[in-house]
Amino acid sequence: MASQRLKRTMRGALTASAIITMVSATAAPAIAQPPAQNNESEALQKFRELSAKSELVNEEYNKATDDKAAKQAELDKATSDLAAANQAKTTAAATENQYRGQVESLSFASLRGARFNKLSALLTGTSTQDFLDRSSALGVLAADNAKALSELHNAVTTATEAEARTADAQNRATEARNAASKLQAEINTRRQELHKQIKVAEAEYKKLSQAEKDKLRSGGASADNGQYLGPPGAANTAMQAALSRRGDPYKWSGMSPGAFDCSGLMMWSYGQAGIRLPRSSRAQYTVGRAVSRDALQHGDLLFFGGSAGSIHHVAMYVGDGKMVHAPNTGDVVKVVPLGGGGSDYFGAKRVVG
Structure with a gap:
């Protein structure tokens, strides 16, 4: 009898525990957290x-x-x-x-x-x-x-x-x-x-050490100074213009050689091809036609953000799964893999063609 009562008590406790676990899981939805970077200060x-x-x-x-x-x-x-x-x-x-x-x-x-x-x-x-x-x-x-x-x-x-x-x-x-x-x-x-x-x-x-500043600038990899060539045309002209600014420091609201922010680099680069783009990344998203990620071509603009109204970054596709962009303060215009613009890739636009 005592053994049966003990079993019933244990079953009741386990059932209550399961219910509590289920209620907790329902009441507290998971919130996405940025990935931990334990190797960074x-x-x-x-x-x-x-x-x-x-x-x-x-x-x-x-x-x-x-x-x-x-x-x-x-x-x-x-x-x-x-x-x-x-x-x-x-x-x-x-x-x-x-x-x-x-x-x-x-x-x-x-x-x-x-x-x-x-x-x-x-x-x-x-x-x-x-x-x-x-x-x-x-x-x-x-x-x-x-x-x-x-x-x-x-x-x-x-x-x-x-x-x-x-x-x-x-x-x-x-x-x-x-x-x-x-x-x-x-x-x-x-x-x-x-x-x-x-x-x-x-x-x-x-406050950053010199090593941290170097890591921020390099992204943990050596600078990509390779050549990237697209078909002749305005898109390739813009791409070559952007690539020619590799090494220029990032500067908020910068839009001319020597200092760029992300949308300023795109506007200046396409300007060298005779095409005028709006100033902001959100306005630049209204230009051209949408293209899927698996159909990217040289010169396509790449946008990052949760929605069209919250786009915060823009880069340019250069081929081989890479892009050129002006990242942020302390960094320079450089070529990085597509993921280098952030995890919130939103879409791409083809300005010409």
Whole structure:
């Protein structure tokens, strides 16, 4: 009996334990954690985290700059349209006044007796020829009046349309101006946040040993200075331009030889091929056509981030499963395997072809 009670007690305990385990597993979903890097110091790991955060803020700043440029273009067009609409409005008003004057003159002439009907011309005419002459004059007068009325109607319609275009252009200009001002305020906020992140990251970078700085720059491997060739064309020209900047240091908001951030390198490189790209990696993702990872070609842009709205890094495919990019602070433009851009590869775009 005691043995049976003991077995029942043990079964009850095991069942309760299993239930607790199942409830715990259901109530606490697993959260993805970054892979541990036991061979790196705490300072280096902290710097990597700060650098990644700063890169995200940098791309948000670049995106705001892109948006501001787009709104400024809208404002410029709306302002131009407004000037043209005002000119059309002035011209239409002058035309309306011209034909309104003609109609008023013809109406006044009619009131004074200048208008006769053909019966009165027949009764008062002294001869058949006189009748024909008077009838002809009456026909011309009637035609002139009809033409003047038609032109007046057209002028009034044109003036009304010009007025509407002017109002529309004025509204668009006002909206674009307000949006540009709002984006400028956002840019200022992003710039302040970026400068703050830069200072923190730079402070952590100074704490690194020379060996850690060398490891950060090399990625744990020797520099890849090999040649990569694609088919002749704009994509290869852009790729060669990017490869020519190997060794240039990373710099937040950098976009010219000597210092680049990730999207700045892409924009400059394609610029050498005569193709203008937007400033930020998120805006660059809107260019070209999507290509699958197994169909990559030289010059394709590679994007990293959880979604199109959270892209934080961009690189360029150079062939052989490798890419060229500007990684982050303390590093340089270099060629690395595709995984070197991060574990959150999002997609690729082909700019030309």
